[in-house]
Amino acid sequence: QVQLRESGPGLVKPSQTLSLTCDVSGVSISSGSYYWSWIRQPAGKGLEWIGRIYASGTTNYNPSLKSRINMSVDTSKNQVSLRLSSVTAADTAVYYCAREATYGLFDKWGQGSLVTVSS
Amino acid sequence: EVVLTQSPGTLSLSPGERAILSCRASQSVSSSFLGWYQQKPGQAPRVLIYGASGRATGIPDRFSGSGSGTDFTLTISRLEPEDFGVYYCQHSGSSVPVTFGQGTRLEIK
Numbered sequence: 140q141v142q143l144r145e146s147g148p149g150l151v152k153p154s155q156t157l158s159l160t161c162d163v164s165g166v167s168i169s170s171g172s173y174y175w176s177w178i179r180q181p182a183g184k185g186l187e188w189i190g191r192i193y194a195s196g197t198t199n200y201n202p203s204l205k206s207r208i209n210m211s212v213d214t215s216k217n218q219v220s221l222r223l224s225s226v227t228a229a230d231t232a233v234y235y236c237a238r239e240a241t242y243g244l245f246d247k248w249g250q251g252s253l254v255t256v257s258s
Numbered sequence: 259e260v261v262l263t264q265s266p267g268t269l270s271l272s273p274g275e276r277a278i279l280s281c282r283a284s285q286s287v288s289s290s291f292l293g294w295y296q297q298k299p300g301q302a303p304r305v306l307i308y309g310a311s312g313r314a315t316g317i318p319d320r321f322s323g324s325g326s327g328t329d330f331t332l333t334i335s336r337l338e339p340e341d342f343g344v345y346y347c348q349h350s351g352s353s354v355p356v357t358f359g360q361g362t363r364l365e366i367k
Binding site for chain 1: 259290291293295302303304305308309314346348349350351354355356357358359360361
């Protein structure tokens with residue numbers, strides 16, 4: 140059974156860097172069959188795609204966030220990571236890790252990790 | 259960037275009724291890359307439809323998708339009480355970013 144679990148600090152100060160990790164179980168990231176995406180959702184609002192990473196480390200980022208994003212993959216730990224720099228209150232959201240299958244279908248999601256940006 | 263506009267914003271219907279949700283793309287897109295998701299409060303979204311009309315594993319056949327080009331529809335033929343939630347359409351193409359519609363809230367009377 141494929142499971143994704145996000146983890147990281149729930150509170151980040153403005154101007155600092157948000158760091159999250161997604162632990163994947165039930166499938167090997169190294170299999171190369173999927174992309175691994177980060178998606179966020181501010182409270183009461185819609186979904187925003189942040190970016191994706193492939194097992195090789197190839198990334199695609201949302202142009203609106205590209206200058207602040209860094210994604211990485213650790214195949215030995217079967218996990219992907221997200222770093223978002225220079226955060227502001229506008230970055231407060233639930234952050235989801237999701238598996239992206241054929242044709243861009245997000246078929247597996249983590250439970251989400253709430254990150255609040257506040258001093 | 260493909261902008262997806264969903265309508266209506268909110269839909270309030272009774273169990274047994276039919277729900278029709280619309281998703282309009284700002285430019286013609288491949289149906290292969292159009293999906294629909296359901297999200298309930300406090301939960302992650304779950305995929306309902308892929309490739310505009312394919313039902314994801316475990317999704318009841320009362321859910322169906324259709325459309326092409328710029329206009330896509332999600333139809334729930336006979337609403338069940340558990341169908342309440344917010345529905346999003348999503349497009350992933352050869353270029354970034356992946357985009358989502360703003361959502362349609364389905365309320366069960």
